[in-house]
Amino acid sequence: xxxxxxxxxxxxxxxxxxxxxxxxxxxxxxxxxxxxxxxxxxxxxxxxxxxxxxxxxxxxxxxxxxxxxxxxxxxxxxxxxxxxxxxxxxxxxxxxxxxxxxxxxxxxxxxxxxxxxxxxxxxxxxxxxxxxxxxxxxxxxxxxxxxxxxxxxxxxxxxxxxxxxxxxxxxxxxxxxxxxxxxxxxxxxxxxxxxxxxxxxxxxxxxxxxxxxxxxxxxxxxxxxxxxxxxxxxxxxxxxxxxxxxxxxxxxxxxxxxx
Amino acid sequence: xxxxxxxxxxxxxxxxxxxxxxxxxxxxxxxxxxxxxxxxxxxxxxxxxxxxxxxxxxxxxxxxxxxxxxxxxxxxxxxxxxxxxxxxxxxxxxxxxxxxxxxxxxxxxxxxxxxxxxxxxxxxxxxxxxxxxxxxxxxxxxxxxxxxxxxxxxxxxxxxxxxxxxxxxxxxxxxxxxxxxxxxxxxxxxxxxxxxxxxxxxxxxxxxxxxxxxxxxxxxxxxxxxxxxxxxxxxxxxxxxxxxxxxxxxxxxxxxxxxxxxxxxxxxxxxx
Numbered sequence: 001x002x003x004x005x006x007x008x009x010x011x012x013x014x015x016x017x018x019x020x021x022x023x024x025x026x027x028x029x030x031x032x033x034x035x036x037x038x039x040x041x042x043x044x045x046x047x048x049x050x051x052x053x054x055x056x057x058x059x060x061x062x063x064x065x066x067x068x069x070x071x072x073x074x075x076x077x078x079x080x081x082x083x084x085x086x087x088x089x090x091x092x093x094x095x096x097x098x099x100x101x102x103x104x105x106x107x108x109x110x111x112x113x114x115x116x117x118x119x120x121x122x123x124x125x126x127x128x129x130x131x132x133x134x135x136x137x138x139x140x141x142x143x144x145x146x147x148x149x150x151x152x153x154x155x156x157x158x159x160x161x162x163x164x165x166x167x168x169x170x171x172x173x174x175x176x177x178x179x180x181x182x183x184x185x186x187x188x189x190x191x192x193x194x195x196x197x198x199x200x201x202x203x204x205x206x207x208x209x210x211x212x213x214x215x216x217x218x219x220x221x222x223x224x225x226x227x228x229x230x231x232x233x234x235x236x237x238x239x240x241x242x243x244x245x246x247x248x249x250x251x252x253x254x255x256x257x258x259x
Numbered sequence: 260x261x262x263x264x265x266x267x268x269x270x271x272x273x274x275x276x277x278x279x280x281x282x283x284x285x286x287x288x289x290x291x292x293x294x295x296x297x298x299x300x301x302x303x304x305x306x307x308x309x310x311x312x313x314x315x316x317x318x319x320x321x322x323x324x325x326x327x328x329x330x331x332x333x334x335x336x337x338x339x340x341x342x343x344x345x346x347x348x349x350x351x352x353x354x355x356x357x358x359x360x361x362x363x364x365x366x367x368x369x370x371x372x373x374x375x376x377x378x379x380x381x382x383x384x385x386x387x388x389x390x391x392x393x394x395x396x397x398x399x400x401x402x403x404x405x406x407x408x409x410x411x412x413x414x415x416x417x418x419x420x421x422x423x424x425x426x427x428x429x430x431x432x433x434x435x436x437x438x439x440x441x442x443x444x445x446x447x448x449x450x451x452x453x454x455x456x457x458x459x460x461x462x463x464x465x466x467x468x469x470x471x472x473x474x475x476x477x478x479x480x481x482x483x484x485x486x487x488x489x490x491x492x493x494x495x496x497x498x499x500x501x502x503x504x505x506x507x508x509x510x511x512x513x514x515x516x517x518x519x520x521x522x523x524x525x526x527x528x529x530x531x
Contacts, residue, residue: 034454041457044473048463052322183308191316201315 006102013096013109017083018116027083031075031121036128039068042191043132049191056193058222059135065125066146066217067190070210072125073118073154074185078177080114081161085177088169088253103254107166107246111158118154122147137223145228146220149213152235157181159242166249169256188214209234277376284380285387292350292388302346303392306339307399313338313462314403323467328494336400337490338461340417341482343392344424345452351385352432352445359440364527374524378517382429389425393418405493413492420489420505427485427509428452430516437520437527452482459483484508 021028042064050060057063084106087093097103126147130136138146161177168176188210189197197205205211216231275283292298314332321329328334355377358364367377397417407413435448458476460468460483468474477483488505491498 034450037454037457040473041454041462044470045457045460045462045468045477046317046320047469048323048467049317049320051469052319054319186308186312189316190312192319196319197315198318199315201312 006105009100009105010109010112014112017113031072031079032124035068035072035125038071054196061132061134062221063218065129065134066214069122069125069150070153070185070214072121073150074157074181076117076121077114077154077157078161078181080110080158081165081177082174084110084162085165085171085173089171103250107162110162111155114158115154118151122150135222138220142220142223146217149217149231153213156238156242159246163245163249166253184210209238280372280376281379281383284377285383288354288381288384289387291354298349302343303395306342306396310335310339325467327464332403333405333493336405336493337486339396340393340421340489341424341485343396344389344421345428347385347389347425347429348432348449350388351381351429352436353442355381355433356436356440356442356445378433378521381433382426385429386422386425390422393421407493408496409492417489417492423509424485427512430513434516434520437523456482459486461486481508
């Protein structure tokens with residue numbers, strides 16, 4: 001790996017992480033199983049909510065699927081950052097950084113691994129949703145756009161969690177990575193469209209940058225696109241801000257002796 | 260070993276009574292948990308977070324014909340109480356597992372301390388903490404506008420139920436601790452039970468669940484009955500059947516878990 005460029009080191013790191021997942025699928029399963037439980041619980045237990053007046057969305061299973069997919073791709077980002085934190089704690093990351101002139105590769109490598117995981121995760125959840133009978137009336141380009149938004153979310157979450165991992169450099173930081181993501185997802189319109197939310201949650205959902213993403217994906221899934229441009233703008237803004245967060249995390253790790 | 264426990268064990272005149280042993284260990288258990296902010300804070304914050312999100316996010320569910328109340332906050336308060344009780348897994352089991360791992364249990368085995376006192380002490384600590392958290396949750400719920408159809412007496416029974424449910428979940432934690440002897444091994448028990456809650460009647464009454472397969476799962480899920488007991492006090496008043504089912508299920512969980520745990524603990528202490 002000595003003297004490798006950004007792309008080659010990123011690829012090598014991503015390959016290493018994905019190989020670990022192949023050898024130990026137990027590392028990947030939580031990112032799929034947890035969202036699946038929520039899918040079962042919401043689509044099965046709450047479907048009557050979809051029949052209420054003013055719900056305005058054609059199918060409750062499709063409605064909750066998008067939230068579940070967002071959970072899945074987010075967990076892929078967070079769990080990959082757990083692995084980064086492990087490498088930082090064990091000293092492996094230090095050895096990588098000593099051997100590469102472009103240290104940003106440690107972020108891009110793990111982000112690439114998380115992205116590959118997220119593609120597999122979203123595809124698996126989509127297949128399960130289709131088998132479960134969710135309504136999919138979006139065109140192929142619309143569905144691809146939906147997946148693109150979900151994958152940008154994955155990058156955003158990975159950058160956030162990697163920034164924390166680089167600052168804390170301990171696998172004890174796991175709950176600090178997961179909890180804000182969990183909360184942010186639940187502060188979006190999870191169970192019903194935003195118009196049916198009441199009180200403080202309606203305000204919080206209106207301010208939550210994930211709300212346009214979830215609303216756009218819900219529209220695209222049933223062939224009725226809404227606020228897709230806004231969704232990409234929010235996602236790009238988050239990605240830009242969190243890139244700075246992750247890069248300053250890398251600087252912090254370097255300053256602390258990770259040179 | 261804390262000074263209190265040591266003093267209780269080292270009483271010069273005969274063995275300390277069981278009540279003294281339990282009291283000292285309960286005090287120690289409460290103190291230890293109070294110091295563990297990472298257990299205590301989520302135990303309060305998570306149930307309140309879900310109460311806030313669900314009561315605003317699912318308020319339109321009250322429009323479903325046959326929904327038993329027009330306040331989803333009141334409906335969801337019961338779920339929050341059970342969610343809070345779930346943290347008994349950590350407060351009951353975590354400390355005991357740590358005691359086994361650090362060798363504290365082996366040292367206790369050399370004293371007149373009885374295994375039953377150790378279990379009762381851990382459980383008493385967890386139950387007292389469960390009570391404190393439940394008081395906070397009920398107070399926040401009532402302040403936010405929830406009502407208790409069973410009146411002030413209902414609030415007292417809600418607290419008693421919360422204590423019983425915490426005892427049941429703490430017993431599961433104790434069982435996991437005795438079986439594994441590792442605080443890390445307690446960790447997966449909580450998410451498992453947390454997920455199981457989502458497969459219960461926590462979000463809608465069972466008769467309003469549309470999907471047959473989900474209604475079957477919710478009916479088979481013991482957590483549904485734990486939720487429905489306090490919910491009956493909040494929504495419909497005094498419902499003997501719901502209360503009996505909730506208490507019965509919790510008691511069964513506690514008896515089964517503690518039965519196995521105490522026999523395993525006895526053999527562990529004998530070996531030590």
